[in-house]
Amino acid sequence: MPRDLVVVGAPTSAGSYAPGQEAAARVLRDLGLIDRLRAAGRQVRDAGDGPVQVWSPDRGDPFAQNLSAVVQSVVAVADQVTDALAADADVLVLGGNCTIALGVMSALTAHDSDAGLLYVDRHFDLNTPQSTTDGALDWMGLAHALDLPDATEPLVSALSRQPLLTPDRLYFLGVEHAAATDWEREQVERLGLRWCSSAGLAAAPSAQAERALDSLPAAALAVHLDVDVLDFTDAPLAExxxxxxxxxxxxxxxAALRIVCRDPRFRVLSIGELNPARAAGHPETLDRFVGCIRNALRPVPPTRHLS
Ligand SMILES: [Mn+2]
Known part of the structure; x- marks a missing residue:
């Protein structure tokens, strides 16, 4: 029997460049995500949403905007994921910003100290308030998980361990290296972080998913998806x-998500940076995306024994 699945909403755009992502959890539910997961054979419990946070400019802290709201959202995700893991359920987290992955890993490493993170994103998210001038915390999350220099103390100390993650427990899938800041490239080099490129993932999704799984520890696994990894022309979903x-x-x-979510180590899938307004002119994209999540999390068919 597959584990039960608990769905957690994190309706926040506090770490964004503008509002939008706070609506994703509601829109995905309205499209029947929960019922479609149940129809696929999962026992699903909807644990509801954390705080609703709509981005507004933070002129008091322009380089780490809305920090206290981001911390509040991360802690709410961590608490909900902790409860679900304690009930031996798998978890689907509907973001929200990519900072939700901090809440997921805060809970998962408390559950299993060797837990790994497969980070499916066009970006490394290793920035700090000093490495970029935009002040959006949504591409600074992993700098805080790794407790890099210049990470903000309130966000680092909100996590269950410091550092929350070590380089050997992290693998990036789908990165556009040219989009990284100089600081991010330096950290990737210095820490020996492992990654597969956007072009590599597009060319061989199944093989790259298997390779990522082979590189992660024999421990509980979280998969974080920033929908900006997708070809925007095929699937306009991302901020x-x-x-x-x-x-x-x-x-x-x-195809790649199906492989990683049926791995025996898999426990949590989180989805970040989905702005439903991006699909306003092409709403079937959202329906296709719900189908993608359903496909990733449908139960693994029982193995047939020939005797
Ligand atoms: Mn991204």
Missing amino acids: STDGRNSGPSLDRLS
């Missing part, structure tokens, strides 16, 4: 519109 005509299609990403 960032940079991925036009590059990166995997939704179908190709779906």
Whole structure:
């Protein structure tokens, strides 16, 4: 029997460049995500949402905007994921910003101290308030998980361990190296972080998913998906519109997600940076995305024994 699945909403755009992502959890539920997961054979319990946070400019702290709201959201995700893991359930977290992955890993490493993170994102998210001038915490999350220099203390200390993650427990899938800041590239080099490129993921999604799994520890596994990894022309879902005509299609990403979510180590899938307004002119994209999540989390068919 597959584990039960607990769905957690994190309706926040506090770490964004603008509002939008706070609506993703509601829109995905309205499209029947929960019922479609149940129809696929999962026992699903909807644990509801954490605090609703709509981005507004933070002129008091322009380089780490809305920090206290981001911390509040991360802690709420961690608490909900902790409860679900304690009930031996798998978890689907509907973001929200990519900072939700901090809440997921805060809970998962408390559950299993060797837990790994597969980070499916066009970006490394290793920035700090000093390495970029935009002040959006949504691409600074992993700098805080790794407790890099210049990470903000309130966010680091909100996590269950410092550092929350070590480089050997982290693997990036789908990165656009040219989109990284100089600081991020230096950290990747210095820490020996492992990653597969956007072009590599698009060319061979299944093989790259297997390779990522082989590189992660024999411990509980979280998969975080920033939908900006997708080719925006195929699937306009992400806050960032940079991925036009590059990166995997939704179908190709779906193949990779299916492999990683049926791995025996898998416990949590989190989804970040989905701005439903991006699909306003092409709403079937959202329906296809719900199908992708359903496909990733449908139960593994029982093995047939020939005797
Ligand atoms: Mn990203």
